[in-house]
Amino acid sequence: xxxxxxxxxxxxKMKSQIDNRSVASADETVIKVGMATCGxxxxxxxxxxxxxxxxxxxxxxxxSISQTGCIGMxxxxxxxxxxxxxxxxxxxxxxxxxxxxxxNDHVVNGNVVxxxxxxxx
Amino acid sequence: xxxLALNILDIAENSLAAGAKLVEIxxxxxxxxxxxxxxxxxxxxxxxxxxLATVCDPFTTTRTTRKVGMGLPLFKYSAESxxxxxxxxxxxxxxxxxxxxxxxxxxxxxxxxxxxxxALQLVTMNPNTDFxxxxxxxxxxxxxxxxxxxxxxxxxxxxxxPEVRAFLKEYIKENLTDILGGRL
Numbered sequence: 001x002x003x004x005x006x007x008x009x010x011x012x013k014m015k016s017q018i019d020n021r022s023v024a025s026a027d028e029t030v031i032k033v034g035m036a037t038c039g040x041x042x043x044x045x046x047x048x049x050x051x052x053x054x055x056x057x058x059x060x061x062x063x064s065i066s067q068t069g070c071i072g073m074x075x076x077x078x079x080x081x082x083x084x085x086x087x088x089x090x091x092x093x094x095x096x097x098x099x100x101x102x103x104n105d106h107v108v109n110g111n112v113v114x115x116x117x118x119x120x121x
Numbered sequence: 122x123x124x125l126a127l128n129i130l131d132i133a134e135n136s137l138a139a140g141a142k143l144v145e146i147x148x149x150x151x152x153x154x155x156x157x158x159x160x161x162x163x164x165x166x167x168x169x170x171x172x173l174a175t176v177c178d179p180f181t182t183t184r185t186t187r188k189v190g191m192g193l194p195l196f197k198y199s200a201e202s203x204x205x206x207x208x209x210x211x212x213x214x215x216x217x218x219x220x221x222x223x224x225x226x227x228x229x230x231x232x233x234x235x236x237x238x239x240a241l242q243l244v245t246m247n248p249n250t251d252f253x254x255x256x257x258x259x260x261x262x263x264x265x266x267x268x269x270x271x272x273x274x275x276x277x278x279x280x281x282x283p284e285v286r287a288f289l290k291e292y293i294k295e296n297l298t299d300i301l302g303g304r305l
Contacts, residue, residue: 002292007273010288014278035134036184037192040127048246049238056283067246069138070184 028062029107030083035067038074043095047078050096054103063107076118082106090118122195124234125159125223125305131192132161132219133243137250138183139165139217144243144250148236148297149257150305152225156205157305160220167213176209196221203230225305233305237298240265241290245281254293256300263296265289 033039033048048067055063071079076092080099083089089112091102098116105111114120122128129146136144141163150157168176175181177197182190196219197207204224211217223230240254244267251271255264270280270289278285 002288002295004269004273004292007270007285007288007292010284011274011278014282014284035130037131037190037195040131040134041122041191041195045127045130045235045238045242048242052286056286059283067242069134 028064031063031065031107032068032081032083033065034069034071034077034079034081036070038070039077039079042074042077044078046096047080047094047099050099051080051103054100058103058108060103060107073118076121091116092118092121122199123231125199125231126234126236126239128192128196128199128221128231129159129161129236130239130242132196133239135192136161136163136165136217137247139163139167141165141216141250143253145253145255146240146243147255147257148233148301148305150225150259150301152259152304155225156222157225158220158222160218162216162218164216167211167215167217169213173209173211176211177207193219199223199231203227205230233301236301237290237293240293240297241286244270244289245286248280254297256297258300258302261300261302263300265293265296 031051033044033051035044035048048065051065055065071081073079073092078094080091080094080102081088082091082102089106091098091113094116102113102116105113133144133146143164145162147160148157177193179191179194184190193209200207200221200223204227205222208220209218244252244265252267253264255262274285
């Protein structure tokens with residue numbers, strides 16, 4: 001059974017790594033997922049999970065993923081907003097697979113996935 | 122909504138929007154009596170008597186982008202359509218308490234769904250709020266109290282760090298979801 005004692009050990013291990021990480025935050029990408037009733041009902045949770053999973057797999061420490069309330073276009077949910085290079089990109093009608101593609105193509109490689117953007121839907 | 126866990130997430134999001142510092146979530150099941158209950162308690166800003174009276178009306182909402190708010194009505198419906206009951210109390214400045222009960226064997230009861238995933242999402246994505254999430258089932262009982270986790274981690278290590286997230290995921294599985302045993 002996992003106990004909180006293991007967490008104490010984990011903390012000691014992590015302490016040394018923290019400094020390295022904060023250095024990389026200059027060119028941070030911020031990702032927000034709409035997590036109000038409309039988003040949740042449309043499947044925002046699996047989308048968020050997919051984003052977190054990709055970020056973890058690829059060790060993307062300069063990406064911050066968070067949730068937000070109703071963005072205001074409930075019929076377009078799940079919505080993922082990517083803030084990068086001073087620009088906002090709104091991806092709509094997302095699925096876990098689309099979310100992974102956005103992570104790979106846009107967040108990692110810098111190529112906007114145009115076909116999922118709000119203007120195309 | 123196809124899972125009760127998603128309803129829990131939605132109600133907890135309301136608590137967060139109300140500025141809660143502590144959110145307590147409990148899922149309990151009694152298979153012998155064929156009942157289960159879900160409750161969410163917060164210490165957020167609460168609501169007025171007038172608001173409370175109409176809060177389960179889908180045309181009541183605090184958001185400004187739409188005139189409809191489906192969260193509580195859907196939660197209430199999930200319980201009442203499954204032979205259960207729904208109860209909400211709230212006091213301005215004190216907080217809100219929501220509780221729904223279900224008949225486990227009712228044909229229209231939604232499955233609990235990915236409760237562990239919801240718990241993980243709540244605790245890792247909302248670093249400024251504390252959660253006490255518990256699961257009870259007959260003899261088994263498990264709890265995740267983020268105040269204890271916070272005490273160990275200290276100020277400098279965030280809940281969302283991949284290593285902490287991986288730990289919490291396992292911890293939640295063993296202490297919450299395994300207690301309910303996938304039977305809901």
